[in-house]
Amino acid sequence: MKFECEKCQHEATVHxxxxxNGQKIERHLCEQCAAxxxxxxxxxxxxxxxxxxxxxxxxxxxxxxxxRCNVCGISFLEFxxxxxxxxxxxxxxxxxxxxxxxxxxHEGNSCHVGKVPINAAEGQxxxxxxxxxxxxxxxxxxxxDYEEAAALRDRVRYLSDGLxxxxx
Amino acid sequence: MNFADLSQxxxxxxxxxxxxxxxxxxxxxxxxxxxxxxxxxSRCSDRQVREISERLRTVLTGGALGExxxxxxxxxxxxxxxxxxxxxxxxxxxxxxxNGPRGVAFTPDETxxxxxxxxxxxxxxxxxxxxxxxxxxxxxxxxxxxxxxxLTFAFSSRFGYLTACPTxxxxxxxxxxxxxxxxxxxxxxxxxxxxxxxDMHLAVRGLYGEGTEAIGDLxxxxxxxxxxxxxEQIVSDFRExxxxxxxxxxxxxxxxxxxNRRAALEDRVCRAQAVMKSARLISSEEVLYLISQLRxxxxxxxxxxxxxxxxxxxxxxxxxxxxxxxxxxxxxPSERGEARAELIREKLGEK
Numbered sequence: 001m002k003f004e005c006e007k008c009q010h011e012a013t014v015h016x017x018x019x020x021n022g023q024k025i026e027r028h029l030c031e032q033c034a035a036x037x038x039x040x041x042x043x044x045x046x047x048x049x050x051x052x053x054x055x056x057x058x059x060x061x062x063x064x065x066x067x068r069c070n071v072c073g074i075s076f077l078e079f080x081x082x083x084x085x086x087x088x089x090x091x092x093x094x095x096x097x098x099x100x101x102x103x104x105x106h107e108g109n110s111c112h113v114g115k116v117p118i119n120a121a122e123g124q125x126x127x128x129x130x131x132x133x134x135x136x137x138x139x140x141x142x143x144x145d146y147e148e149a150a151a152l153r154d155r156v157r158y159l160s161d162g163l164x165x166x167x168x
Numbered sequence: 169m170n171f172a173d174l175s176q177x178x179x180x181x182x183x184x185x186x187x188x189x190x191x192x193x194x195x196x197x198x199x200x201x202x203x204x205x206x207x208x209x210s211r212c213s214d215r216q217v218r219e220i221s222e223r224l225r226t227v228l229t230g231g232a233l234g235e236x237x238x239x240x241x242x243x244x245x246x247x248x249x250x251x252x253x254x255x256x257x258x259x260x261x262x263x264x265x266x267n268g269p270r271g272v273a274f275t276p277d278e279t280x281x282x283x284x285x286x287x288x289x290x291x292x293x294x295x296x297x298x299x300x301x302x303x304x305x306x307x308x309x310x311x312x313x314x315x316x317x318x319l320t321f322a323f324s325s326r327f328g329y330l331t332a333c334p335t336x337x338x339x340x341x342x343x344x345x346x347x348x349x350x351x352x353x354x355x356x357x358x359x360x361x362x363x364x365x366x367d368m369h370l371a372v373r374g375l376y377g378e379g380t381e382a383i384g385d386l387x388x389x390x391x392x393x394x395x396x397x398x399x400e401q402i403v404s405d406f407r408e409x410x411x412x413x414x415x416x417x418x419x420x421x422x423x424x425x426x427x428n429r430r431a432a433l434e435d436r437v438c439r440a441q442a443v444m445k446s447a448r449l450i451s452s453e454e455v456l457y458l459i460s461q462l463r464x465x466x467x468x469x470x471x472x473x474x475x476x477x478x479x480x481x482x483x484x485x486x487x488x489x490x491x492x493x494x495x496x497x498x499x500x501p502s503e504r505g506e507a508r509a510e511l512i513r514e515k516l517g518e519k
Contacts, residue, residue, distance in 0.1 A: 115398070
């Protein structure tokens with residue numbers, strides 16, 4: 001059965017079935033209109049699909065939906081919708097859900113065995129603190145506590161300059 | 169940097185054919201990196217995005233890419249200029265069409281290019297003609313280490329280099345080759361190749377990467393798995409097993425075509441050449457289709473009065489942004505069709 005693209009009347013070659021708030025919505029698009037909407041056709045399962053499947057398999061869906069990163073504030077559900085994480089700390093915050101997802105996208109692997117940065121040890125200690133400080137800074141700005149914000153900004157700048165040096 | 173100048177030349181890496189150039193158009197390796205202590209881009213404030221782009225611009229133009237590196241501010245660039253960079257494979261389509269402070273730094277020979285604020289803070293790539301993955305990896309490794317002198321990247325000992333999308337985490341290394349597979353396409357065996365590529369956890373895409381169609385029988389094959397294998401392992405699997413397998417398959421399909429359907433093949437190639445020499449209106453898709461036939465004809469010695477370099481040149485310079493930049497004005501698709509046909513005749517020495 002052939003469908004017309006719902007946007008431009010060309011032949012639809014991309015057929016989507018989305019479940020939004022429990023409602024099944026079918027869409028038919030031509031390749032160009034699908035690309036314009038940011039829908040890409042990949043050989044690999046799209047990440048949102050993988051996450052979806054993973055969630056369905058799990059009986060602990062409720063638990064996932066409560067997950068939230070306390071540094072960047074992204075919830076697991078937001079990540080599930082967009083496919084992109086919010087900050088490096090999410091890997092820790094969502095670790096027990098992510099491991100399954102990573103194993104599915106990386107041939108059963110969830111541990112890095114490759115290259116390590118030269119300054120890895122020092123970097124890791126500082127990067128976690130910086131992420132936390134940036135979160136606190138945003139909060140301080142939000143509640144208009146400028147004195148606190150200024151102090152936090154100085155601290156962020158100090159640590160950040162240590163991590164990322166200007167070329168001489 | 170002068171875009172009009174750029175629009176008239178091939179990049180250095182497209183000029184020298186090698187041992188596998190009958191099938192392998194180019195090799196590319198890419199590393200993704202994010203600055204430690206910063207959120208990924210989707211959760212950054214506008215101010216942070218600007219801060220990242222300025223910091224990285226300073227480092228990239230401060231010697232990390234060597235003397236004479238260019239930096240293009242994509243947010244400020246004209247759409248035609250961004251499109252030109254896409255056609256030259258220096259940036260992705262997503263980057264050209266993105267939002268906010270972002271850019272690209274690249275070396276004058278265009279072998280090394282670093283996108284700033286695409287999906288990750290940094291996306292660096294090294295390009296080479298022919299099958300040269302080890303060389304590309306070696307070069308990108310040097311660049312990564314050079315950048316580490318000034319920057320600290322988000323890294324965890326468990327998950328490796330941390331990326332905005334978990335499909336890139338770990339090595340954050342993407343190895344890809346652009347393959348010309350006309351015989352496998354013609355004989356319908358390409359489906360088998362695509363299926364087995366999928367089974368081997370490889371992605372197959374079109375000429376301009378993600379979401380693009382395979383026009384001109386060009387297929388970009390790349391690894392999907394970035395976690396749980398070392399960089400060297402990923403590169404050598406590709407170099408030693410995956411790519412040679414596909415090359416052999418394509419070469420034997422070509423040999424079989426030549427043996428069993430020689431007249432049909434010659435007819436196809438010579439007709440393509442005739443159209444190239446005499447068309448008055450031509451689209452860029454048709455050019456890529458015809459060039460595919462000529463490339464095949466050349467590799468099988470059906471034709472000899474044209475070089476691979478000329479074909480590479482024609483496929484690049486006839487792309488929409490290149491054509492308009494070269495002629496110095498924006499044109500409608502039908503005006504482009506005419507200008508394109510004229511440019512081709514000129515390059516082929518026809519009137």
